[in-house]
Amino acid sequence: MPKDLQLTPGAPQPIATRLQASASTAQGSAAYARGSSAYRRSSAGFSLDSSAAYSHGSSAYDLESAAYSYGSAAYDRSAAHSKRSAAYSLDSEALSTSSAAYSHASESINKLAAAYRLGSEAYSLGLKNSNLMIEDQSYKMSPKAKRAKQSLISEDKENEALDYSVPIFTGREVNLSGITDTEEERIKESAAYVAKRNLFATGEGVSVKKVAKTTSEEEHHEKKSRKVAIRESAERVAMKKTLEETQAFHKKLNQDKLLHAPEFIIEPRSHTIWEKENVRFNCSVAGWPEPRVTWYKNNVPIDVQAHPGKYIIQSRYGLHSLEITECEFDDTAQYHASAMNVKGEVSVYASLVVKRYKGEIDASLLHARNLSLSPFAVTPHGYASRFEISFVDKFDVAFGREGETMSLGCTVVINPDIKRFKPDIEWYRNGVLITPSKWVQMQWSGERASLTLTHANKEDEGLYTLRVAMGEYYEEYSGYVFVRDADAEIPGAPGAPLDVQCLDANKDYVIVSWKQPAVDGGNPILGYFIDRCEVGTSHWTQCNENPVKFARFPVTGLIEGRSYIFRVRAVNKAGVSLPSRVSEPVAALDPADRARLRSHPSAPWTGQIIVTEEEPAEGVVPGPPTDLQVIEATKNYVVLSWKPPGQRGHEGIMYFVEKCVAGTEEWQRVNTEIPVKSPRFAVFDLSEGKSYCFRVRCCNSAGIGEPSEATGATVVDDKLDIPKAPGHIMPTRNTDTSVVVTWTEPPDAKELVGYYIESSVEGSGRWEPCNNNPVKGTRFICHGLSNGEKYIFRVRAVNAAGLSEFSQESEPIEVKAAIAAPSPPYDIVVLESVRDSMVLGWKQPEAIGGTEITGYYVNYREVIDGVPGKWKEANIKAVTERAYRIQNLKENMVYQFQVAAANLAGVGAPSKPSKPFKCEEWTIAVPGPPHDVKCTEVRKDSLVLLWKEPIYSGRSPIVGYYVDMKETEAKEEHWRSVNEKPLQKKFLKIGGLTQGVSYVFRVRATNQAGVGKPSDVTDAVLAETRPGTKEVVVDVDDNGVISLNFECDQMSPDSKFIWSKNYEPIQDDPRLNIDTKGGKSKLSFKDLGEDDLAIYSCIVTDTDGVSSSYTIDEEEMKRLLALSHERQFPTVPLISELAVEILEKGEVRFWLQAEKLSGNAKANFVFNDKEIFDGEKYKMKVDKNTGLVEMIMDKLEEKDEGTYTFQLQDGKATNQSSLVLIGDVFKKLRDEADFQRKEWHRKQGPHFVDKLGWEVTDECNVLLKCKVANIKKETHIVWYKDDREIMVDEEHDFKDGVCTLLISEFSKKDAGTYEVILKDDRGKDTSELKLKDTAFADLMNEVCRKIALSATDLKIQSTAEGIRLYSYVTYYVEDLRVGWVHNDTQIKFTDRMRTGVTGEQIWLQINEPTPQDKGRYTMELFDGSTTHKKAVDLSGQAFDEAFAEFQRLKQAAIAEKNRARVLGGLPDVVTIQEGKALNLSCTVWGDPTPEVSWLKNEKSFVSDANCILKFESGKNVSFSISTVSTQDSGKYSIVVKNKYGTETSDVTVSVYIPEEERESEQEKKQ
Secondary structure, eight states: OOGGGOOOTTSOOOGGGGOOHHHHHHHSSOOOOTTSSOOOOOTTTOTTTTSSOOOTTOOOOOTTSOOOOTTOOOOOHHHHHTTOOOOSSTTOOOOOTTOOOOOTTOOSSBTTBOOOOSSOOOOTTSOSOHHHHSOOGGGBOOOOOSSOOOOOOOHHHHTSOOSSOOOOOOSSOOOTTSOOTTOSOOOOOHHHHHHHHHHHHHTTTOOOOOOOOOHHHHHHHHHHHHHTHHHHHHHHHHHHHHHHHHHHHHHHSOOOTTOEEEEEEEOOOOEEEETTOOEEEEEEEEEESOOEEEEEETTEEOOTTTSTTTEEEEEETTEEEEEEOSOOGGGOEEEEEEEEETTEEEEEEEEEEEEOOGGGOOGGGOOGGGGGGSSSOEETTEETOOOEEEEESOOOOEEEETTOOEEEEEEEEEESOOTTSOOEEEEEETTEEOOOOSSEEEEEOSSEEEEEETTOOGGGOEEEEEEEEETTEEEEEEEEEEEEOOOOSSTTOOOOOEEEEEEEEOSSEEEEEEEOOSOOTTSOOOEEEEEEEETTOOOEEEOOSSOBOSSEEEEEOOOTTOEEEEEEEEEETTEEOOOOOOOOOEEOOOTTOOOEEOSSOSSGGGTOOOEEOOOOOSOOOOOOOEEEEEEEEOSSOEEEEEEOOSOOOSSOOEEEEEEEETTOOOOEESOSSSOBOSSEEEEOOOOTTOEEEEEEEEEETTEEOOOOOOOOOEESSOSSOOOOOOEEEEEEEEETTEEEEEEEOOTTOOSEEEEEEEEEETTTOOOEESOSSOBOSSEEEEOSOOTTOEEEEEEEEEETTEEOOOOOOOOOEEOOOOOOOOOOOEEEEEEEEOSSOEEEEEEOOSOOTTSOOOEEEEEEEEEETTEEOOOEESOSSOBOSSEEEEOSOOTTOEEEEEEEEEETTEEOOOOOOOOOEEOOOOOOSSOOOOEEEEEESOOSSOEEEEEEOOSOOTTSOEEEEEEEEEETTSOGGGOEESOSSOBSSSEEEEOOOOTTOEEEEEEEEEETTEEEEEOOOOOOEEOOOOTTOOOOEEEEOTTOOEEEEEEOSSOOTTOOEEEEETTEEOOSOTTEEEEEETTEEEEEESSOOGGGOEEEEEEETTSSSOEEEEEEOHHHHHHHHHHHHHHHSOBOOEEEEEEEEEOTTSOEEEEEEESOOOTTOEEEEEETTEEEOSSSSEEEEEETTTTEEEEEESOOOGGGOEEEEEEEEETTEEEEEEEEEOHHHHHHHHHHHHHHHHHHHHTTSSEEEEEEEEEEOTTSOEEEEEEEESOOTTOEEEEEETTEEEOOSSOOOOTTSEEEEEESSOOGGGOEEEEEEEEETTEEEEEEEEESHHHHHHHHHHHHHHHHHHOOOOEEEEOSSEEEEEEEOSOOOTTSEEEEEETTEEOOOOSSEEEEEETTEEEEEEESOOGGGOEEEEEEEEOSSOEEEEEEEEOTHHHHHHHHHHHHHHHHHHHHHHSOEEEEOOOSEEEEETTOOEEEEEEEEOSSOOEEEEEETTEEEOOOSSEEEEEETTTEEEEEESSOOGGGOEEEEEEEEETTEEEEEEEEEEEEOOHHHHHHHHHHHO
16 A cells, blocks of 8 residues: 555545455456445546546645545555556556656656655655565555445446545544555645646536446547647646746745644544434634635535525634534535635545445345445355454553563454454554564464564554454554663763665665664764674674765675675764664675576575676677766765666676766776676765766776766765754644644755654753654654643654754643543433423533533434334434423323533534333422532532422422432432421532542422422532632722632633522623633622622533632621722831931931832832932932832931931822931930941951950960951051050961960969050051959959869878878969868868868868768869869778878888988098098988998998097087098998988098109109
């Protein structure tokens, strides 16, 4: 099937496209069977003579839609299998395998559209051989008939001349423009559009006679068509020229951008109905100026006046409808609506099939030739049999990623199930039949059909269709599969290219093409690398050194006969992408070569093919090649093509290619080493921008022939431009997760590959691709969106040259389901019955289709003996109420009823037939049932129940109502009445509900005769307050207008606010005014009074029960009126009255602040009853955003004493505030201002932020410190005490902004006045601290406190005198008062009990302790305000150990005191001259008196004549030598000893001889 004829899955399909293959074969061309939708075209009946093959039933061609001929030829399946391409015009000649021509008055290669064929799509630039361009149509979607349902035309009418033939369609939607979501591209058929216009203008071709044709007549007409081929070609050229001139003219016009062509937002749907039923086609169209819509039947305008009552055409606010009443079989036709304005015309199509009942078919209509076309076909299983094929457990839109395994599947139910008759299961992707491969696996289990993508790639993205066929019947189901890019190995690398194909393969090169990826990784793609791999190996070789940007590249350097596969990689500045899926293998062979295959490949696993030449005959120099042309030119290469020469002998020939710069004759051979074997060649290494000419020579063993004619000058540059951005991006709603996006093709687009669509949540700035495989056409459904989010879309076009710029962003669209026909109403009840009529009531459909219901249609039928008859229409015009009286019924007849609801999308399905009701006169005395009972304002503990009075009131007037309720799951006996007395009103607010419990309600009317039948039970209502529920809010505006306001954020485009008073809709009440804008509605009271006391409620239609109410009673009315009066005569509310303050610079600021000020507020400033104005003295400012009003004065003078007043006016509101500044108040304010001004000037230089203060450190030192600011490197600081400078060791660096002076061991001597001075060239500042009297006492108290806190715990120490208790402090000052307590008794100090301070130790000395001294001792340190205590327990073991140590130390002290010792007198060394006298003396002591002895040189020494030793009075010792000699030298020791100890004192005596005596002695000896 041609791509332009691909059928939308699920859409109705013309039976003309589904004729039996045998019928097509018999005709030999595009024969048209009777009853089909195709129109025969004879030479007598059609005046265009095969020119622009335009059938009377074809759809209009426009510049932006695909050409789709309604009178198209039947699909020739036999021709497709024989690989012939049938021409797509009526009776046109068959295309030869080398022709690329097609009909419809367009050129063979149209620059504005791709070639349009039934058999295949020709590749435009000649890159495919014509034999290769014809695809095997067996892989296309089968043209098999869906159901053989054709019109049955009697033989009597067969030969009559008909104005038009009746096309037969199935009951599904059809897109007659030939465009589907998956179509490869929309084709612009401008020439056909002009031809159609001219055709209708001249009136030609309007009447088509249906006459029988013989085969010979058809052949004669075919020959006749060939004779006029030249004339047709000339007409096409003329039409193209006319079109180009028209387009050029319109381009010069200054188009008004506000104008835009018509566009159908909602298209009419096709219908299949029974006879005598009504049908309506609905559509909506947008455009400016407002388009005029005309309806056509089989392209003939519908004349409403000629068929009164038959057709009803309505147009309202862009919504248009065509209603056909009492449809007959002859109404089966194609209908279309055409919308036209000054910007253009567009048409949409729909079909109508009117069916007859089986029993009403005339058997004479059955004819042998038409049996296969009858709606009741003969199958192998009997006459009039049919299969019902349905799908369950269906696959939905699927999303996957490259490399993943994806599976699609459906369970198929076929009825009847015939075991021997198995279904045919086929899968299609984008309308192309899928065959099993290593990428795709298909299975059929007998019940379930499945398709598995074993390794998903972006090439697998598309619309998948499952077709299940049983004989002549088939059904289809489709779903879209999206495949995203795999995660890149390198962050930021682009996605992989896709759809790699080998377009032109020969001995010398293969042209590889691909499609650019949608994802560029955030950086532009720089180009692509092409890799090749020989089949049978796994070694990939890169074919190009530099990335190529053009998505087509000739790969050279191949080995003849070898097979290769190719892949492509994209590259950007971040890195190289993953490789694409590999191409299909291709052999390096020339199809036109005379080489032949001698044998199978010598190495099958390599794919190598061995090629040999024929044995050469006698050589003939070949002639020049012919038809040399440049078939492709880019800035990287040029591809040449030519035909072999006629004169070449019997041996193979080869070619040499030559080039020269245009304008010169300097020819250079391109392939100097290896001749070319194929008649095609890619030339590289050309200079970009230069012009070249080319020619080719042939050669063989006989020599080199003459060159061919040179080509024209060819500029080395990309001939294919990157397309421009698409335009007119328009999203429309589709489902709650998808949006349909349409756009227009970019102007002058060439060879478009498709489009990429991207979406972004509004405001996020993040774009995501909607498709990863370029889509053809200008319409795409974007799936996978988030319901309720607003999205914007953009599109860019793709061709081989690259990707276009993105289009302009679309308008935001909220993702929600589009409108649809409503679901069936339900619960049909009889509200009243008389002899010939009945009143029905019913409930609104559960699903209204996204828009409000416009009306209801009622059908009825008689039921006789339980057998229902035919349905009849009760109303022609839709009724808007849910109660309707059916007239002209038969008394005592039993009837069944059904109701269908309608909205803008059309009429919904009818309800199920009601239970049978008998039409009879009601005679009961009590009322009938109330109806239209519904719940509103549902909250967690209450709701409001509304109802309408019964149609039948009984024999007396209704006096009230009773409301019953029960829980939904409760039994019938649990109904309970809500009200004890009957209600006069028809509404009731029911409270006391339990949250989360479901309830049902009913209403009964009562009169004097009693209580009547209950109404139908309401639907179950869950007591809950839904999130986001809003209430009606009362408001009084600035003008005193009282209003009720309601806001809704859940509105649909068709939602409306409905206000009610006591639950009766408000209709033009002169006391009320209703204003609705967007999602807000306001009900205003013009003059609130007693007549307005009521319950006011508001509901929002087309929502899930959004409603609320507000009660205005007498008390509320009084409150609102008082508030209104206050708003009418308002004052400007003030947050603060007029006040004054002093600013940093000494300025005086007067200010007040209002709660709010509008933009129109103004202020007046008054001083002493005279208005003052903004100027040099007064700086005035009013900040309307904050309500702040202020006035600033630089300084206060004596004349400024007085009263200051600020007067405010904001609309009608006024206010004023005054401030009196006189006397002492004014003087104090002025002094403060002067002081602040001086302070500000002081702070301009170095200054103190914090004045000089003191701090006592943890080390009990005093730290004087101050914080400074605005200092610099040259700033100096000087400290003084009592006007004497204090020398500081280090200069302060001011880094921390704090200056300090540390005084250690602070005491009374440090009292005085301290001053610190900061100074530099900008000025100086001083700070003074007096530490005298009270200030000094406070500081000393803090010092004492820190010292007391530093005290260590009391410790016990034994001494020779007694026991000492002590504690250490950091240091001690006299101001710290110390006290001691023994067992809670203050100690009185005596000689035995003394206290004192030694250094940092505070101690208590207990001399000669006794047991009475045991107990707890506490040291109390008083810092002037607080007593700090340290305690120790001196008892028990602690006392015993201390006392024992005291005794030991005491004895040691006595021994030390009485022991023998030398008190002094002896020197350490005595030096004396020989012959002199030596006298030494010392004093010794000891008790008892010590013994004295002497030692000389450690030996005992006693007195003799020379040495006299004396010991006198027990203490004086002397040592005398009258005349010393050298023998007296030595160490002498005195030893004193008694019972307490011994002590030794040493003295060294050195005797020397004078020098003269020594020399004389030496001389004497000599």
